[in-house]
Amino acid sequence: MNYLGANVRKATIYVTLKPQVLDPQGKVIMNVLHTLGYDNVSEVRASKMFEVTLDVKNDADIKQEIEEICDKVLANPNIETYYYKIHDE
Amino acid sequence: MKYNIIIFPGSNCDYDAYFVTKNLMGAEVEYVWHKDTSLKDPDCVIIPGGFSYGDYLRAGAIAKFSPIMKEVIDFANKGGLVIGICNGFQVLTETKLLPGTLLQNKSLLFICKHQYVKIVNNTTPFTHIIEKDRVLDIPIAHNEGNFFIDEDGLKSLQDNQQIVFQYCDKEGHINDNTNPNGSMLNIAGIMNKKGNVLGMMPHPERTSDPICGVTDGQQIFLSIKRFIEK
Numbered sequence: 001m002n003y004l005g006a007n008v009r010k011a012t013i014y015v016t017l018k019p020q021v022l023d024p025q026g027k028v029i030m031n032v033l034h035t036l037g038y039d040n041v042s043e044v045r046a047s048k049m050f051e052v053t054l055d056v057k058n059d060a061d062i063k064q065e066i067e068e069i070c071d072k073v074l075a076n077p078n079i080e081t082y083y084y085k086i087h088d089e
Numbered sequence: 090m091k092y093n094i095i096i097f098p099g100s101n102c103d104y105d106a107y108f109v110t111k112n113l114m115g116a117e118v119e120y121v122w123h124k125d126t127s128l129k130d131p132d133c134v135i136i137p138g139g140f141s142y143g144d145y146l147r148a149g150a151i152a153k154f155s156p157i158m159k160e161v162i163d164f165a166n167k168g169g170l171v172i173g174i175c176n177g178f179q180v181l182t183e184t185k186l187l188p189g190t191l192l193q194n195k196s197l198l199f200i201c202k203h204q205y206v207k208i209v210n211n212t213t214p215f216t217h218i219i220e221k222d223r224v225l226d227i228p229i230a231h232n233e234g235n236f237f238i239d240e241d242g243l244k245s246l247q248d249n250q251q252i253v254f255q256y257c258d259k260e261g262h263i264n265d266n267t268n269p270n271g272s273m274l275n276i277a278g279i280m281n282k283k284g285n286v287l288g289m290m291p292h293p294e295r296t297s298d299p300i301c302g303v304t305d306g307q308q309i310f311l312s313i314k315r316f317i318e319k
Contacts, residue, residue: 020239021192021237022192022195022237022271024193024194024195024196024197024271025193025197028197073146073150073154074146076147076150076183076190078182078188078189078190078237078238078239079190079192079237
């Protein structure tokens with residue numbers, strides 16, 4: 001980590017439909033898996049994944065900033081939740 | 090009366106709305122570009138159908154950050170009439186002017202067809218000249234029209250008579266067989282609590298000109314006209 005200059009970090013953000021929201025895409029994918037013989041698959045949920053690279057002062061800031069980005073833009077709180085991983089350099 | 094029609098990159102029903110309001114309804118109409126920072130003195134704002142910003146991220150999600158939307162929200166909060174059609178409805182839910190979300194159609198297919206809708210609330214500025222329970226033929230053309238809201242939200246919509254249109258058949262039956270996209274309670278259009286903001290998936294501007302064969306959509310624009318000019 002470079003304490004004197006920019007602190008560029010990468011995060012992977014997953015935005016998923018809430019459990020109570022029907023995911024027809026996931027259902028269709030599951031049906032295909034069943035026709036291929038994967039009868040052990042009981043659920044498929046499709047979701048979105050974002051890779052974000054950003055420059056932050058410290059690790060407390062990065063969490064706050066990612067959550068702000070998710071709340072304002074990446075996720076629709078009516079139907080979606082999110083979680084994220086911040087990667088080491 | 091004067092309409093303002095908001096244009097985003099990817100709007101594609103803007104001219105249909107312009108033609109109907111100007112040529113058929115005789116209103117003054119001005120286009121407003123999404124980067125503008127003020128409206129042009131409207132009585133009613135139309136957010137037209139289309140694919141604003143290519144539907145990137147979620148339908149309507151990027152459009153809500155366009156500079157003009159601050160003005161539209163301000164106009165709505167002061168009681169101004171706002172109607173969002175199709176993608177315009179999606180924009181209104183993303184901006185939180187209307188509750189709920191339009192999810193992808195249950196069939197995963199883009200649906201483009203004539204559709205019957207029932208007027209379940211005729212006490213709104215947008216429907217007050219239409220008899221209650223009248224069935225209108227207003228076409229739909231969307232990929233994300235599957236209205237979703239949580240249980241409390243749905244109850245609130247019902248308690249406050251905010252459901253304006255429901256999908257039905259020609260006889261007015263509202264059930265799963267007459268639901269084209271999986272919308273909760275066959276919801277095709279809702280308004281806000283105050284009753285000045287309407288979102289609807291069907292396209293009234295596509296069945297207004299007699300050349301379309303059906304003119305049921307005119308009822309919406311005539312309602313708005315009489316409401317403003319009364």
